[in-house]
Amino acid sequence: xxxxxxxxxxxxxxTDADPPPEQTGPPPEYPLDGTLRFHHVQMKSTHNSxxxxxxxxxxxxxxxxxxxxxxxxxxxxxRHFELDLRQGxxxxxxxxxLPIVDDVSHCARFTDCLGKIKGWHDAHPYHHPxxxxxxxxxxxxxDAAPAETYFEALHAEITSVMPPEMLFTPDQLQGSAATLxxxxxxxxxxxxxxxxxxxxxxxxxxxxxxxxxxxxLTSAAGRIVFPDSSPGxxxxxxxxxxxxxxxxxxxxxxxxANIMVRTRADADVYEPAAGxxxxxxxxxxxxxxxxxxxxxxxxxxYDYVVEIxxxxxxxxxxxxxxxxxxxxxxxxxxxxx
Numbered sequence: 013x014x015x016x017x018x019x020x021x022x023x024x025x026x027t028d029a030d031p032p033p034e035q036t037g038p039p040p041e042y043p044l045d046g047t048l049r050f051h052h053v054q055m056k057s058t059h060n061s062x063x064x065x066x067x068x069x070x071x072x073x074x075x076x077x078x079x080x081x082x083x084x085x086x087x088x089x090x091r092h093f094e095l096d097l098r099q100g101x102x103x104x105x106x107x108x109x110l111p112i113v114d115d116v117s118h119c120a121r122f123t124d125c126l127g128k129i130k131g132w133h134d135a136h137p138y139h140h141p142x143x144x145x146x147x148x149x150x151x152x153x154x155d156a157a158p159a160e161t162y163f164e165a166l167h168a169e170i171t172s173v174m175p176p177e178m179l180f181t182p183d184q185l186q187g188s189a190a191t192l193x194x195x196x197x198x199x200x201x202x203x204x205x206x207x208x209x210x211x212x213x214x215x216x217x218x219x220x221x222x223x224x225x226x227x228x229l230t231s232a233a234g235r236i237v238f239p240d241s242s243p244g245x246x247x248x249x250x251x252x253x254x255x256x257x258x259x260x261x262x263x264x265x266x267x268x269a270n271i272m273v274r275t276r277a278d279a280d281v282y283e284p285a286a287g288x289x290x291x292x293x294x295x296x297x298x299x300x301x302x303x304x305x306x307x308x309x310x311x312x313x314y315d316y317v318v319e320i321x322x323x324x325x326x327x328x329x330x331x332x333x334x335x336x337x338x339x340x341x342x343x344x345x346x347x348x349x
Contacts, residue, residue: 040138040347044336045205050141051270052333053204053342054296055326056318057092057145057304058084059276062107062125064116071113073280076306080118081128085136088309089325091343092274092302094145094216095125099162105169126173133178133209136348140326141180141207143302145214145252145274146237152220159224167236170213180210182232185249192232193241193248200270204342213237214250214274243269254279254304256295267299267331274302277318281306284316292318299331 058078065077084090100106105122108115119125129142146166153159170179182192185202189195201207215222215237222239226232232239232247241248243265251266253259256275266273277292278284284307295303305318320327324344328337 040344042138042204042208042341042344042347044338044341045208046203047334048204048337048341050201050204050207051267051272051301052329052337053140053326054299054301054303054320054323054329055091055140056089056308056320056323057094057143057274057302058090058308059094059279059304059306060096060109061090061093062095062117062119063109063114063306064118066114066116069114072285074109074114075281076311078118078306079309081125082132084308085129085132085139085142089320089323090308091140091326092143092145092304093125093129094147094304095122096147096149097122097166098149099165103165105166123169123173126170129211130173130178133211137209138343138348139209140204140343141210141212143212143214143272145216145302147216148221152224156224156227163225163235170236174211178209178211179236180207180212181236182238182247182249183234186233191246193244193246196249196270197243201272212250214252214272215239216252216274218252241271242266243271250274253300255291256298256300257291260294260298263298263300264331267301272302273298273300274304275300276304278305278307278316284311284314287315289316292316296321297330299329301329 061078061081063078065075095107096109097105097107106120107122107125108117119128153162186192186195213236218240223229226239226247230246238250239247240252248271250272252274253263254276256263263273263275275295275298277295283291307317310317322339324339326342327339
């Protein structure tokens with residue numbers, strides 16, 4: 013395993029030789045930036061965004077390969093990513109799905125993944141907010157002290173790539189409200205003008221990691237990552253609700269509470285292999301904000317792809333956006349830089 017991780021690190025640590033072009037001139041105008049809010053957006057997401065199908069794979073559920081993260085941003089319209097994290101033997105976080113059987117990634121280290129995303133941002137700084145969802149694959153620490161060390165390491169890797177001015181955190185969203193959940197339920201999310209060019213992180217965990225991260229399900233104060241939540245939680249702001257059919261009512265309730273929701277248009281390649289768009293259409297109609305897929309672009313042999321209808325690349329959320337919303341005022345390709 014150590015040999016495999018070392019090899020992946022050598023692959024993941026390669027960098028582009030040319031720096032991004034320097035941005036000059038005034039920022040582009042988005043006339044509705046003071047009106048439209050983050051929860052008015054619906055955007056494309058990828059599941060296991062780093063994933064490369066391993067050579068010799070015989071497991072149908074693992075039969076998909078994503079483009080590199082910066083390519084997803086540039087040509088596939090993806091604005092929400094999912095990364096699986098484990099701490100490597102030297103304490104740094106590595107990115108892959110499963111040991112041995114599914115361990116190939118476009119970016120072996122977490123910071124390499126973030127570097128690819130930030131590199132695209134540096135060349136296109138006027139995007140609407142981008143979200144990175146983190147699934148922690150390690151066994152959770154047994155008590156608060158080692159958990160804090162673990163979370164400090166996670167925060168340190170995020171901030172080593174993303175400077176504070178590029179991040180939007182739970183504390184910033186909560187402001188002077190008594191709880192994060194109260195701020196979201198009563199005020200909603202900030203305007204796109206306040207968040208343009210920024211990054212948010214969300215935690216995909218309903219178990220002990222979330223319990224430790226929220227100090228016994230009480231607060232996200234001082235944290236960088238938004239915990240998974242439900243309406244009524246004191247830290248309710250983002251939620252992972254993966255089945256838009258079975259859990260349609262839960263998505264509706266979360267969206268009504270201004271909670272940002274990730275759901276899945278397809279799962280384990282079943283729908284794409286069958287050419288079945290039922291779940292995809294349910295996800296798009298649900299009002300969820302992050303529509304996750306393994307097929308963000310056409311793939312030879314599959315009559316299935318996920319696009320955000322009328323998106324540029326994202327669209328006005330069908331459940332939350334005001335009548336004056338138009339997709340090009342969320343983000344427009346000719347106003348990214």
